Amino acid sequence: MQAWRVHRNGEPGEVMRLEETGRPTPGDGQVLLRVRAANINFPDALLCRGQYQVRPPLPFTPGVEICGETPDGRRVLATAALPHGGFAEYALADAAALLPAPESLDDAGAAALHIGYQTGWFGLHRRAHLRAGETLLVHAAAGGVGSAAVQLGKAAGADVIGVVSGPRKAEVAAELGCDLVVDRRTEDVVAAVKEFTGGRGADVVYDPVGGDAYAKSVKCVAFEGRVVVVGFASGAVPAPALNHALLKNYSILGLHWGLYATKDPAAVRACHDELTRLVAQGVVEPLVGERVALDGAAEGVQRVADGASVGRIVVLPTGADR
Numbered sequence: 001m002q003a004w005r006v007h008r009n010g011e012p013g014e015v016m017r018l019e020e021t022g023r024p025t026p027g028d029g030q031v032l033l034r035v036r037a038a039n040i041n042f043p044d045a046l047l048c049r050g051q052y053q054v055r056p057p058l059p060f061t062p063g064v065e066i067c068g069e070t071p072d073g074r075r076v077l078a079t080a081a082l083p084h085g086g087f088a089e090y091a092l093a094d095a096a097a098l099l100p101a102p103e104s105l106d107d108a109g110a111a112a113l114h115i116g117y118q119t120g121w122f123g124l125h126r127r128a129h130l131r132a133g134e135t136l137l138v139h140a141a142a143g144g145v146g147s148a149a150v151q152l153g154k155a156a157g158a159d160v161i162g163v164v165s166g167p168r169k170a171e172v173a174a175e176l177g178c179d180l181v182v183d184r185r186t187e188d189v190v191a192a193v194k195e196f197t198g199g200r201g202a203d204v205v206y207d208p209v210g211g212d213a214y215a216k217s218v219k220c221v222a223f224e225g226r227v228v229v230v231g232f233a234s235g236a237v238p239a240p241a242l243n244h245a246l247l248k249n250y251s252i253l254g255l256h257w258g259l260y261a262t263k264d265p266a267a268v269r270a271c272h273d274e275l276t277r278l279v280a281q282g283v284v285e286p287l288v289g290e291r292v293a294l295d296g297a298a299e300g301v302q303r304v305a306d307g308a309s310v311g312r313i314v315v316l317p318t319g320a321d322r
Contacts, residue, residue, distance in 0.1 A: 002317070003088030004297050005059040009050030013302035016048060016062070016087075018295060024084035024092050031095040033068030033078060037107035038086030038315040040297070041065055041115060041144065042208075042233050045305035047082075056083040062301065063087035063315070067101050067111035075101040077114045077272075079261070087297045089317045097261060099272045102279050105286070108314040112144065112286035113275060116312070119230060119257040120148040120206070121271050124156065127253045128204045128226040132157030135222070137193060137202035139213040140233060141178060142169035144304075144312040147287040149206045150176045155283045158204070161196060163189055163213070165307070172310050176287065184213075193220040201225060211236030218244060225250040233307065287311030 001023050004016045026032050044062040046052035063086030066078050077100070078093035080086045101110040124130040136153040140146040141162025153160045154177045162178035164170050165185050173181045182192045193202055201222035207214055210232035217227055218240075227250060240252055260268050278284045289311030292300050300313040 001089040002294060003061045004063075004294075005061055006048050007059045009048065009058075011302065012045050012048040012062075012305055013298055016298035016301065018298070023090045026092055029095055030081055030092045031070060031098070033066065033070060033076070033091050033093055035063075035066050035068050035086050035089060035091050035317045036075065037067040037111040038063040038080075038091075038297075038317065039065040039108075039111040039114070039116075039144070040300050040304050040309075040313045040315065042231065042304055044085075044087075044301050048301065048305075054082065059083070061085040061088050061091070063091065063297075065111060065115045066091055066093070067107045068093065070098070074098075075107075075110070077101050077110060079115065079258075087294070087315055087317075089294070097265065097268075099269065100276075102276045104280055108288045108291050108312075108316065109286045111314055112288055112312040113279065115257065116145045116148040117152065117275050117284065117286070118260075118268065118271055119145060119255065120152045121275065122257055122260060122267075123206060123228045123230055123253075123255045124149065124152055124204065126267070127255050128206075128228050130156050130158055130204050133159075134203035135159045135161065135197050135200075137161045137163065137205045137217065137220070138178075139163045139205075139207050139209045139217070141176070141181070142172040142287075142310050143208070143233075143307075144287070144309070145208045145230065146206070147172075147176055147311055148284075150178055151284040153206075155278055159196075161193055161202065169310060172287070189216045190220045197222070204228065206230060209234045210238055214238040214240075218248070218250070221248065221250045223249055226253055227251065228253045228255055230255050288314055290314070291316055293317075
């Protein structure tokens with residue numbers, strides 16, 4: 001089969017190689033999946049760089065999120081079991097963690113529903129307890145993770161402020177339903193949030209960026225607001241000033257969605273059922289910005305790493321569903 005493999009750490013476009021290799025052999029509790037679609041996530045870039053919290057042995061195949069087909073023909077969503085990730089014709093996954101792919105979504109859309117929307121749902125509902133009528137501030141609102149949070153925030157009845165970089169992403173964020181879109185390149189994020197909220201600030205901040213985005217967030221978070229730390233796409237990990245959190249009465253909430261798969265797998269399944277319901281109702285729809293063939297995976301991962309993508313870039317190894 002064909003698979004992208006990483007033999008040394010570095011930038012995705014430099015270290016990912018498309019190779020012929022044998023199909024992986026499932027271990028105890030694992031299943032071999034034919035990859036129908038593999039969604040590109042920022043952690044795939046971090047894996048290539050050797051900067052992710054999980055460091056698979058070299059060589060490995062990246063691609064953590066897939067829509068695959070089981071040996072008995074079921075279409076499922078899965079988190080790939082590294083080192084045999086989804087940027088290949090076949091991948092491995094834990095059999096007990098497979099989730100049924102929603103019938104109303106094609107392979108690309110189904111692959112894009114899994115990690116980003118699960119992260120958004122747990123972040124907004126399980127961690128931040130977002131309520132209808134509250135104001136939600138979403139950074140990188142036109143990206144894969146941010147667009148999911150925007151849709152889920154609107155579904156929860158929140159007023160959503162989307163922060164983006166550039167006019168193209170601003171247009172996408174507006175189409176997603178943001179009540180206010182702020183271009184951080186040309187506008188003052190803090191001033192825009194305060195003006196929109198009448199000086200009160202955002203009740204919930206959803207931050208997959210870190211760095212300057214976090215610094216600005218805590219300047220415009222509301223009394224008893226909640227800042228959900230999802231990731232550090234900027235490459236800068238903030239050092240929170242806890243005295244500031246004390247003085248302003250806001251909470252800083254960490255979110256590592258992968259822990260729920262081991263600590264509370266029933267909650268992951270319940271979340272998937274809720275997401276499937278929302279998809280069937282047309283309330284949420286994964287934003288797939290681009291579909292690429294298997295040979296375009298490395299370029300796609302590099303563009304996600306560089307922040308040059310809109311929505312999700314999905315890899316289709318078989319060429320189906322393009």
